[in-house]
Amino acid sequence: xxxxxxxxxNKVTEKGKDxxxxxxxxxxxxxxxxxxxxxxxxxxxxxxxxxxxxxxxSGLPSDRFSAERTGGSVSTLTIQRTQQEDSAVYxxxxxxxxxxxxxxxxxxxxxxxxxxx
Amino acid sequence: RKEVxxxxxPFNVPEGATVAFNCTYSNSASQSFFWYRQxxxxxxxxxxxxxxxxxxxxxxxxxxxxxSQYISLLIRDSKLSDSATYLCVVNLGSNDYKLSFGAGTTVxxxx
Numbered sequence: 058x059x060x061x062x063x064x065x066x067n068k069v070t071e072k073g074k075d076x077x078x079x080x081x082x083x084x085x086x087x088x089x090x091x092x093x094x095x096x097x098x099x100x101x102x103x104x105x106x107x108x109x110x111x112x113x114x115s116g117l118p119s120d121r122f123s124a125e126r127t128g129g130s131v132s133t134l135t136i137q138r139t140q141q142e143d144s145a146v147y148x149x150x151x152x153x154x155x156x157x158x159x160x161x162x163x164x165x166x167x168x169x170x171x172x173x174x
Numbered sequence: 175r176k177e178v179x180x181x182x183x184p185f186n187v188p189e190g191a192t193v194a195f196n197c198t199y200s201n202s203a204s205q206s207f208f209w210y211r212q213x214x215x216x217x218x219x220x221x222x223x224x225x226x227x228x229x230x231x232x233x234x235x236x237x238x239x240x241x242s243q244y245i246s247l248l249i250r251d252s253k254l255s256d257s258a259t260y261l262c263v264v265n266l267g268s269n270d271y272k273l274s275f276g277a278g279t280t281v282x283x284x285x
Contacts, residue, residue: 098277099276099278100275101278105272112205161208161273165219168217
């Protein structure tokens with residue numbers, strides 16, 4: 058079946074502009090995660106959606122970052138007034154998310170490489 | 175202190191060699207442990223889960239030491255295709271779906 062997809066694959070923007078990154082999780086996966094990965098660094102957790110529960114936004118680095126998940130499926134990560142330090146690969150992942158079905162595996166999309174000039 | 179710490183390497187080994195490395199985690203309440211693999215400029219993919227009694231998957235062996243809060247991965251008979259970054263991954267608490275990823279250990283297998 059289809060895996061996690063993300064768009065765009067690459068985004069180059071100017072400092073101060075807003076960007077939207079999109080994630081389509083695997084159908085039926087209730088949990089969705091956003092991470093970012095800077096060059097040579099580990100994955101930094103940003104936000105987590107689980108079903109209809111309020112999202113865990115504890116990883117968002119500033120109020121310029123926000124995310125939505127509409128209808129329990131597609132998610133959009135928005136970065137307002139981008140800064141150069143926002144340049145990174147933004148990865149989305151989904152998992153089954155239920156205690157009964159969760160074996161810990163998160164399925165990652167290919168990521169969006171964001172470059173802020 | 176980071177939630178998950180790994181030796182970044184790189185570990186440069188010849189084909190056929192055995193390579194092993196550890197990671198440590200800080201949250202004693204963690205219940206789920208994994209090794210993910212990330213190839214250069216690709217997304218991470220699950221390599222294997224780590225069970226309390228230790229487990230093997232082909233040439234890969236994972237061990238968990240709860241008392242010392244570390245996880246290990248051993249690769250036997252290394253192949254060129256094993257060259258990758260291996261991420262140690264731990265959940266943040268019992269029944270917690272959030273995972274904390276280590277920065278990774280880079281392994282390079284040479285011919």
